Amino acid sequence: EVQLVESGGGVVRPGGSLRLSCAASGFIFDDYGLSWVRQAPGKGLEWVSGINWNGATIGYADSVKGRFTISRDNARNSLYLQMNSLRAEDTAVYYCARGSTYYDYWSFYSYWGQGTLVTVSS
Amino acid sequence: AIQLTQSPSTLSASVGDRVTITCRASQGISSALAWYQQEPGKTPRLLIYDVSTLESGVPSRFSGSGSGTDFTLSITSLQPEDFATYYCQQFNTNRLTFGGGTKVEIK
Numbered sequence: 001e002v003q004l005v006e007s008g009g010g011v012v013r014p015g016g017s018l019r020l021s022c023a024a025s026g027f028i029f030d031d032y033g034l035s036w037v038r039q040a041p042g043k044g045l046e047w048v049s050g051i052n053w054n055g056a057t058i059g060y061a062d063s064v065k066g067r068f069t070i071s072r073d074n075a076r077n078s079l080y081l082q083m084n085s086l087r088a089e090d091t092a093v094y095y096c097a098r099g100s101t102y103y104d105y106w107s108f109y110s111y112w113g114q115g116t117l118v119t120v121s122s
Numbered sequence: 123a124i125q126l127t128q129s130p131s132t133l134s135a136s137v138g139d140r141v142t143i144t145c146r147a148s149q150g151i152s153s154a155l156a157w158y159q160q161e162p163g164k165t166p167r168l169l170i171y172d173v174s175t176l177e178s179g180v181p182s183r184f185s186g187s188g189s190g191t192d193f194t195l196s197i198t199s200l201q202p203e204d205f206a207t208y209y210c211q212q213f214n215t216n217r218l219t220f221g222g223g224t225k226v227e228i229k
Binding site: 035037044046047059061062095100104105106107108110112114115 | 123154156158160165166168171172177207209211213214215216217218219220221222223
């Protein structure tokens with residue numbers, strides 16, 4: 001059974017940093033691309049960042065480019081999102097999602113974690 | 123980045139109705155379009171990918187169509203569990219985008 005479990009969310013002040021993690025199991029981790037998708041309270045889904053199977057191809061939404069860094073550790077079956085210079089508008093539930101086509105992250109997503117809440121507030 | 127515009131943003135319907143949701147892309151996306159359903163407090167559920175391919179386990183009352191820039195999600199004979207928010211998503215480029223969502227409410 002495919003499982004994606006996010007952790008690392010919490011309350012942080014504007015300008016602060018946070019590192020999210022996503023622990024994966026139930027599939028061959030380095031066969032798939034992965035993404036982070038967020039959802040602000042009462043709002044829609046927003047793709048944040050994606051990474052291909054070996055980390056060679058990475059993409060970011062304009063809203064986070066230069067502030068967030070995605071990475072993966074295939075030996076640990078884990079995905080990460082380092083978030084710096086956080087703003088109030090980054091407040092959201094952050095989901096880890098597995099791409100449904102081999103290797104790339106520009107795909108549709110059959111598997112999602114339960115999400116971790118990040119709150120940016122003073 | 124490619125923008126996806128969904129309409130309507132809210133739709134009121136009754137059990138048994140047929141409903142149609144539209145997703146328009148700001149440029150051509152070939153057949154790289156998916157649809158998701160999200161119930162309140164739950165994670166998104168993939169319904170359809172590649173415009174019209176039904177994900178395993180999704181009821182056949184859901185269908186998708188379209189090409190180029192204009193796409194639709196249709197639900198025939200709306201069921202109580204279908205009242206939720208629906209999102210389209212494009213994966214034609216390496217900067218993914220979602221539509222703004224369509225909330226299907228009980229009339």
